[in-house]
Amino acid sequence: MIKLVRLDYRLIHGQILAAWVNHLSAQRIILVDDAAANDEMKSATLKLAKPAGIRLNIFTVEKTIAKMPKILELNENIMMVFGTTAALVAVCKACPAIREVQYGATFNKDGSKQVDESVFLDESEQADTRELLAMGVKIYSQQTPSKRKLDITAV
Template sequence: MAIVDVRIDDRLIHGQVCGFWIPHFSVERIAIVDDVIVHDEARKTALKFGCPGKVKLSVFAPEAAADKFIRKIDEGIRVMILCNRPKPILQMVEAGYKVDSITVGNMSTKDGAKQIKKTVFVSEEEKEDFKKLAQHGVKIYSQMVPNEQREEITNDFK
C-alpha cells in the first residue's frame, strides 16, 4: 500500500477531494479513519455515494486502521487517509503507525476555535492533538488544493 497523503478535511468526501486530490495522487482507495463514522451505517452509505466510481472507500476505527496500515494489507494500492480532525491520526500514531506528515485542508469554525489559516479553525483539544503529533515528529502542512503552495504549520502547535 502506498499512502499518498494523510489529510484532514472536516468535509471528508467533497468537491476538492474528488476533483483535485484524487486525480493529483491517482488515489485508488480512500480510507476514512474515525471512531464515530465507523459505527454510523447511514453516514458510511452517504460517503460511499459521494466517492468517485473508480475509487474504493473504507472506513476504519483508528486502532484497526493502524493495524491494517502497519501490516500493509493493501500493498500496491494508492491510498489517501482522510480524517475530519487530528484525534484519529494521533490515535493511529499512538497505536504504532508512523505518520510522516499531515495535510490540513478545511477545519470549519466551531465554538472556542481559533483561526490559524483562512479555512483552518482549531479548538483547544485539536491544538493539543496537533501538538502531540508534532512531538511524535509528524510535520503538519496547510494546503487546500494541489496547485496552492503547501505551507508548514507545525510550529503553530509547539
C-alpha cells in the same frame, strides 16, 4: 503506498477531494472516523459520494490501527482522510510510518484559532497538533494541489 494523510472533517466532498484524488492518482481512499464507521446511513452516503473507480474503506480508529500493517503493504496509491485530530494522534502513535499530515479543513467553532483559510483549531485540536509536532510529524495546511503549502510548526 500512502500518498497523502489528510485531516478534513468533511471526509469526502466534491471539488477538493476530486482534485486530490486526481493529483495523487489515488486508487483507494481510507476514511478514519469513528462516527462515520459506526453510522450505517453516513457510511452509505459517503460511499455514494466517492469518485467512480476508487476503492473506499471507512474504518474506526481501532480498526485502522489493527489494519495498518496490511495498509502499508498495499500496492496502491492510498489517500487517508481523518475526521478528527484525536483520530490522527491515535493512529500516528500506533504507526510511526506516518511522518507527514496535511490539514485540509476543520470546523470553525466558538473559541477556535484560525491557522489557515479553512483550518480552525479549538483547544483540544491545538493540543493534539502540538502532540503530533512533538512526535516529529510534519504538519502543513493546503486546500488543493494548486494552492501553496503552509507549514504548521507551532500552535
